[in-house]
Amino acid sequence: MSIGNSPEDDRPSIEDDRPSIGRVLQEARIAAGLTLDKVSASTRVRVPIVESIEQDDFSRCGGDVYARGHIRTIARAVSLDPDPLVAQYDADHGGRPAPTPAAPLFEAERIRPERGRPNWTAAMVAAIVAVIGFVGFTLFNGGDEGSKDNRVAEGPAPDRKPSPTTTTRPAEPKPDPSDSAIAAVPKDKVTVKLSVLDDKSWISAKSHNGKLLFDGTLLKGESKTFQDDERVDLILGNAGAIELYVNGKKVEDVFETGQVERLSYTKGDPEVG
Template identity: 80%
Template sequence: MGNSPEDARPSTEDDRPSIGDDLPSIGRSLQQGRIDAGLTVDEVSTSTRVRVPIVQAIEEDDFSRCGGDVYARGHIRTLARAVGLDPAPLVAQYDAEHGGRPAPTSAAPLFEAERIRPEPRRPNWTAAMVAAIVAVVGFAGFTLFNGGDDAKSGKQVAEGPAPAKTTPKPTPSQPAAPKPAPSESAIAAVPQDKVTVKLTAIDDKSWISAKSANGKLLFDGLLLAGESKTFQDDERLDLILGNAGAIELFVNGKKVEDKFEPGQVERLSYSKGDPEAG
């Protein structure tokens, strides 16, 4: 009993059983792994930074959106790790279904381009150094230029005559009070177009108030013994003397001879011309 010629015939490739016919697809494996991990597509996209449309396409075994085999392998590894699967069998399955792995090239890490990874800007140290050098040179030139001008101006001042000393002009202040004594010179010094009143506390203090013709308050306070106050206005001065007997009064350069009693309150008004009690 021997084998028939047909039994001795070598088996062909078509007669060999296919490998992996009962294995789930790559997309189905990734989808089931995601479901088992309790993750949504959005959560996987957020954790891997692979865009949602690409994640959905890979789970449907559509790798055309990956941009090539290199990107597809990278996405398969990333998604497998995110859902807790071993990426090596899935990548090997992809190579078997898509003609094997090509020779490694420098473009292998390019799948990272799909991830959101901003590149930090580096400071431009060269421009900063150039700006600093320009600033230093400009400052040095400015200093030398000003120094030369100062030296020239200093030389001219040294060779010229010494400036004459000038006496500063006094700042305008209150008009000088007329002399207490009712002399002819004191009367002549009083302006004729104004009303001038001088109050002097002789031997006691007195509260006084002075207002101009327009109601402006010129003074309101205590005049101590020995102190004097002089007031002037174009039209009229209104006075209130709290202790009139302690006050010596000059109006328009003339002493008022009225005898006021100590402690007496007097209300007086004076205008241009001879003094008259109001």
Template identity: 70%
Template sequence: MSIGNSPEDDRPSDDSAADGLTADASAAASHAADDRPSIGRALQQARIAAGLTVDEVSTSTRVRIPIVHAIEQDDFSRCGGDVYARGHIRTLARAVGLDPAPLLAQYAEGHGDVTPTPTPAAPLFEAERIRSEPRRPNWTAAMVAAIVAVIAFVGFTAFNGDDGDGKKGPVAEGPKTSTSKPTAPKPKPSKPADPKPDPSDSAIAGVPRDKVTVKVNAADGRSWISAKDHSGRQLFDGVLEQGKSKTFQDQKKIDLILGDAGAVQLYVNGKQVDNEFEPGQVERLSYTKGDPEVG
């Protein structure tokens, strides 16, 4: 027999073995955690792999470009707090095709699981109690003011309605309307109209006596007309349409050629010349001062 520990005493107990396995697992997990890329690095790699630019990610997520750059550099100070940082991580992860849950867990490991502290109920109750009640309108003062205004108006009306002797002043009256019918003005007797002068007389009075005046009127049809003065200068050469007239003057003589003498009327020196020209008849005529005389 040997004195000392038995072989069974040299074997490790079950508790020691379990502790060893737990320590090894923790070490392996810690080593695996150290091998993970950072949150910003993971988001950046996923964005590049998806072929997206920072501008495109900012446009699709509405996260400002400087904040996207800061998160990819693992700078969460520009997010405005942990709540906004978590929201930005979740939004950017979905935009580049990553599962946001591992990234949020990794953020919680480095920044702690910060949850908003509930506000105690007592301060809210105190604030409600301290808040002043809205002022109610002072109806009594309003009624008093209205009564005073009415009394002042009545007194002012009574003072202006009476004069110094207590008599009422005269009331202005509008213009009186007449009920009688307006009388129509009597028509004034008109004077008898002066007799109109004979056309031949007015024509004679209107022409100068020191010149020869010939008027050609195409009363019955159109006619070709040629007119020259005493020197042979052409005064007119053309067609005179029906209803039209032409007047020619010269110091000594007017020479006419009528293409259709039967269609025209002649007035020489203010007098109508009676003629018996036939339709279509061509006439050569000459007139001088004084009574109409055919040259």
């Protein structure tokens, strides 16, 4: 019987020889001739966070979701494939975490008052009736004026004072573009459309049951549309660069550049979500 470690215990572990995520990102950055400031400017990740990640300290990222997003963004900035690094992060931190419903997070951070849903159908019917009534009234008055002019032409022209002013009929109301957009989307589903107007943004979208619909970065000019039967949960990494339509209606919230937003929308207007 031997005393001490067995030969199997002395064999080096393969995992121990693998370089850490921070070391790989740091060496790639140095090889590309980039400074921390340049990486921060291109990724919009603050310098202290980039520096902490290169030291394998992910505590400043704010959670696994943001850590994975920062690793992807920085890896692309230094010309690395992000998938192996994200897989290594998941392996080092107990695997990919179970999806967390975004609705409670959104309700905690962005509580909005309940608003009554406008009856768009009734409003459109009322507008159509008003337009038809206006057109009928215009045609009726026009016919009367024409017949009066004909009778005057047949007899002696009476003395008339010139009309002091000319009445200008108001232009027919034009429908709001958002009305047609709302009518085009399915009423029994939640429809969310994202368009990146400036720079780029990291997007995460999930359905009401936690299914991941999209997780990645959209560049300037790109857009994505998501639908679900009940709810769509969003995390926007750079919300200020995004134009957002929910159920055919533009969300008027003003997001700041670099701001992270957690949003959740259901059927109806954006305010209902």
